[in-house]
Amino acid sequence: MMCKLLRCWLVALVTASCSFGVHAAAAEQYPVRSIRLVVPYPAGGGTDITSRLIAPRLAESMGQQVVVDNRPGADSIIGTEIVAKAAPDGYTIMMATMAFGANPALYSKLPYDSQKDFVPATLVAIVPMVLTVHPSVPARSVRALIALAKARPGSLNVASGGPGSANQLAAELFKSMTATNMVNVQYKGGALQVVALLSGEVSMGFSTISSALPHYRSGKLIPLSITTSKRNSVLPEVPTVAESGVPGYEFFEWQGVVVPAGTPKMVVDKLYKEVIKALANPDVKERIVGLGMEVMGSTPQQLAAHIDAEVVRWKKVTKEAGIKAD
Known part of the structure; x- marks a missing residue:
């Protein structure tokens, strides 16, 4: 009986090791196919424009097509849910906005958790x-x-x-x-x-x-x-x-790249570095600034801290003001 249990344990260990090796290899080779960049807003808006400025630069640098996919509706909830439920492999990413941090305060129930179901990659720009x-x-x-x-x-x-x-x-x-x-x-x-x-x-x-x-x-x-x-x-x-005369006041809309939770760190780091590279392009930078935005390019950790702070802040402000969107 003990030998049988030991064999089962060894098989499970080998299987897990092989699976890990396959995922690690896939992450190292990323990307090997086209990437879908979900924009949870209609075409033509500020978030869409920024995404379409960055996408060609990412494609050029990474050697794979980056397709902007507009999925508007319900104050960005529809597109965000699509990404939350996507495979965590780096091939479905999203340009999140301020609504990503504010919606948890504005809606009683969301089909995702902004802090648990996603991994931040980088803050792209502020408005x-x-x-x-x-x-x-x-x-x-x-x-x-x-x-x-x-x-x-x-x-x-x-x-x-x-x-x-x-x-x-x-x-x-x-x-x-x-x-x-x-x-x-x-x-x-x-x-x-x-x-x-x-x-x-x-x-x-x-x-x-x-x-x-x-x-x-x-x-x-x-x-x-x-x-x-x-x-x-x-x-x-x-x-x-x-x-x-209002010390401490600071407000801005923002745009940042996030991916589904569980996406390998190697993939997140690759996306972060590639977006930073795209933002450094003079033409991209000039056009974003021309839209009244400020180019950022934060680390994943900085964007995560920003999202956490946004969720806390908007829960406080909306509660005091009695604001609900649903």
């Missing part, structure tokens, strides 16, 4: 936003805006793109950190928000640089501050929210 006011608002600085909001609680309204949208979360974080009361007015998408700002229908909003820059130049909208921790090269004269 600063600008605290913008209509010229009719008698405030030309963040300090003056806060003073106005506190002197007349509820008199200012702030545009957002709907429950859980980036500009709503930016606004709720601002309200929380400044202890101000502003009325949230929801619109279906960022474009309608800018239209509402231009007409004076709303007092203020948080806009991406690319969507509002022409209106800053024409004087139709006033940029008060930028939401990142440092000033932006496109609007160098605009101070940050933090240096304008």
